[in-house]
Every structure is written in C-alpha cells, then in structure tokens.
Amino acid sequence: MKIRIPENIATITPYPPGKPLDELEREYGITDSIKLASNENPWGPSPKVIRALRAELSQLHRYPDGSCYYLVQALAEKLGIAPGEIVMGNGSNEIIEFLVKAFVQEGDEVITSHPSFLMYQKIVQVRGGINHVVPLLDMRHDLAGIKKLVSEKTRLLFIDNPNNPTGTAIPPVELYRFLSDFPESVIVVLDEAYVDFMDKKLQVDFYSLIRNVEGRCPVVFLRTFSKAYGLSGLRVGYGMMAREIAECLHKVRQPFNINQMAQVGALAALEDEEYYQLTLDRTAKARAYLSREVDKLGCTSYPTETNFFLIDVQGNADKLYQAMLYKGVIVRSMSAYGFTNFIRVTFGTEEENKRFVKSLADCLGELGYV
Numbered sequence: 001m002k003i004r005i006p007e008n009i010a011t012i013t014p015y016p017p018g019k020p021l022d023e024l025e026r027e028y029g030i031t032d033s034i035k036l037a038s039n040e041n042p043w044g045p046s047p048k049v050i051r052a053l054r055a056e057l058s059q060l061h062r063y064p065d066g067s068c069y070y071l072v073q074a075l076a077e078k079l080g081i082a083p084g085e086i087v088m089g090n091g092s093n094e095i096i097e098f099l100v101k102a103f104v105q106e107g108d109e110v111i112t113s114h115p116s117f118l119m120y121q122k123i124v125q126v127r128g129g130i131n132h133v134v135p136l137l138d139m140r141h142d143l144a145g146i147k148k149l150v151s152e153k154t155r156l157l158f159i160d161n162p163n164n165p166t167g168t169a170i171p172p173v174e175l176y177r178f179l180s181d182f183p184e185s186v187i188v189v190l191d192e193a194y195v196d197f198m199d200k201k202l203q204v205d206f207y208s209l210i211r212n213v214e215g216r217c218p219v220v221f222l223r224t225f226s227k228a229y230g231l232s233g234l235r236v237g238y239g240m241m242a243r244e245i246a247e248c249l250h251k252v253r254q255p256f257n258i259n260q261m262a263q264v265g266a267l268a269a270l271e272d273e274e275y276y277q278l279t280l281d282r283t284a285k286a287r288a289y290l291s292r293e294v295d296k297l298g299c300t301s302y303p304t305e306t307n308f309f310l311i312d313v314q315g316n317a318d319k320l321y322q323a324m325l326y327k328g329v330i331v332r333s334m335s336a337y338g339f340t341n342f343i344r345v346t347f348g349t350e351e352e353n354k355r356f357v358k359s360l361a362d363c364l365g366e367l368g369y370v
C-alpha cells in the first residue's frame, strides 16, 4: 500500500483487544471460566435496568435524544449541579477524547502518571500531543513530581483517583493543597471511575472544585456507569465541569454519541438506589474476604479503594496468569506495567471469589512461589 502512516499513529500500541470468552475457552480447552480482569460489576445490572431496556427495544428505529435530556436532568438533580455542567460520553473514555480534541493541539503537552489508565496517553498521541509521564511513588500519584513537569505548553493533567491499577486514592487534604497553587492555565482531570467504591472520607467536593469557588485551576471530574452500575456493555459515562469547558466539549462531539439504550439503561440504574447500595455492600464484603484469604496464602494484597486489587504473588506474574487461565480463572498480569510479580484481580461474586482463591492456591503451589 502507498498510504503514508503518520509517525504518531504508527508508533501506537493498540489496546489489547482480548478474545471473546467462548473463543478463549475453546483455545484453552476450558469451560465455565470466570473473568476477573476488567473491573466490571460481576452481579450485572439491576433487574429494573433490564426491564427498562426491554421496553425500549421497539423504539430502535428512532435516533436517540442528542441532548440526553432526561438522564442529564436526573444526574444534575442527584449531584446538585446544573445540567449545563454535565457532558455525557460513550463511556467516560469518550470524555477523555473530547477533552484532548478540544484542548490539545499538535505539540501541546499533557501530564499523566505511570501506571494509570492507558487511554489518556494513547488519545494524546493520536492528537499529536506530547505525553509527560510521572512514575507513581509508593503506588500513589507523585503530586510533587507532577508539578515539576508543568510548562507553558501543558494543557491537561489526568489523574485517576482512585488509580487503576493500584487502587490507591489521594487523601483530600493533599489533593486540595496540590490544586490550590496549580497553574490556572491547565485543566486538571480527576477521573473518578471507581469513586462509588471509595471511602466517603476520601471523596472530594466536586461542587466547589468545578464551580471554582476558590479561584483555582479548572477541574473536570469523570464518572462512569461501567463499574458500580454494572453497565460496561452499554457505554455511558459523564464529565462534570464548568459550563465554559462543557460548551467546548459539546462542539467536538457527535450529535448522537449516547445511544438510546444507554440513556434508558443509565437512567433506570440511577433510579434504583437500593440495587446500587447492594453492589457497594457486596463489593466491600468481597474486598474483605479476598484480602484476608490472599494474605493467608503468603501473597501480599494491597489496600484498595476500588472493586479490584493488586496482589504481589512473589513470583513471575505472567506464568501465574497462564496457569490460572488453564483453570478457567482470568486475571490480569501487571508485567506490562512494570510490576513483574503482580496480578490485578477484580472482585467477583462470592462463588467466583472462592474459586479464585482455590485456583490461586493451586497455581502458587504448582509454580513453587510461596
């Protein structure tokens, strides 16, 4: 082919696609596998969401509501902010893309941490922006290190709070201190994909930060229905931000970026507070059980504010990942992130967690790790 592939595109490593579960089972000769690799909600969506989606099926010949009117109204009311301060995305992933599209031009700089959510850097690279990457310090965002990298060309800073993959959150006092003298020309994006699972004491006051009541740098919050609400497959997330920023994001989005099922499903999920609370309770229980059991096996589990955790398996993580795969338990090896002895495990249902612990114990024994 004679096409010229731009350098910034040629050097991108595509997001590892992952095979459908059925294909993986066929390849490895396994059945009944369990997937604890993508930080999804293992209990699935609320039954009320499923009912709402069924009822909406007959309307699929219509374009969706491009303004997400009802969903945005419901979110605004719940969050205590104005509809004009909310932008909906096809997953919170899409809001990341809008921010980069709207504010980053070729040669502009963006700061992220490593490891953190992989999409930030990729989207910046597609846009021809320059990524400045600050390694985590003791599994946490290195706020002092981040500050040192700010230059006149910095447009955005992405902080996932809690961080993926470590599960750590920044204590609010530290975060407020950090933001208090951060340059006003940089938009700070606090990605709160896992905020629902976080200790309430660690959650920050998004209202005053987006309204910028203390005259600090602009802050954008990202949220998603993919985790606590169990709607990863529908793709719906949102950002909270000052109106001025929201207006810019609306300019770069497609008119119908949130499909109708996603709008209806997310609205039903939002309304079912009981089911949401049940998910949080189940997650807390799973966290306590898994941390205890994993530590009993001689591994080290790390404290987490999310629905997943990191485990130091005291041996090569890739080998352990493979061994567990043959037992039908899919976790994530962290070796690609530079954590060669770590796996990341999403909390499953009670039954899945028991099976995970048993498989981990067997594999650790077979590999002679502990």
Ligand SMILES: Cc1ncc(COP(=O)(O)O)c(C=O)c1O
Binding pocket: 038, 039, 090, 091, 092, 093, 094, 117, 160, 163, 164, 191, 193, 223, 224, 225, 226, 232, 235, 236, 237
């Ligand atoms: C930190 C973080 N941000 C954003 C996302 C993307 O979420 P969504 O499904 O809303 O695009 C993820 C998904 O795993 C994540 O871990």
